[in-house]
Amino acid sequence: MLERGLQLARWQNDAQMTPELLRRLADEAVTEARGSLAAQGYFSATVSYSIDRDRMPWAVTLHVDPGPRTTVRSFEIHLTGAAAGDPEAASTLRQLRRDSRRHTRCPSLPRRPVHQPGRRPCPFVR
Secondary structure, eight states: OTGGGOHHHHTTTOTTOOHHHHHHHHHHHHHHHHHHHHHTTOTTOEEEEEEEOSSSSOEEEEEEEOOOOOOOOOOOOOOOGGGGGOHHHHHHHHHHHHHHHHHHTOTTTTTSOSSOTTSOOOTTOO
């Protein structure tokens, strides 16, 4: 899953690869992997890499420990500035609060991601 979104994978067959470029791409891959994992709810991921230059071509291995997945149990949103007096923003916030209360009663949310191909999402998700 991670490999497809990493710049490192796009350079893997480059004949002009240098040790410096490979190290830079591996450093970027760590940052990209952390971002990808955070988007999936893994905000405490530990990502590192090793480079095997004894192989030809050189091999980069990412070491990933995603850590626990973060679960949001509650949240609060307060409008400030111009949005505080905007009727449309207030209406949107009320709708969001109503929808979030429905999600707490949705039994499918704790067991699986909302957007899972081939499966019907929680009926409260729009």
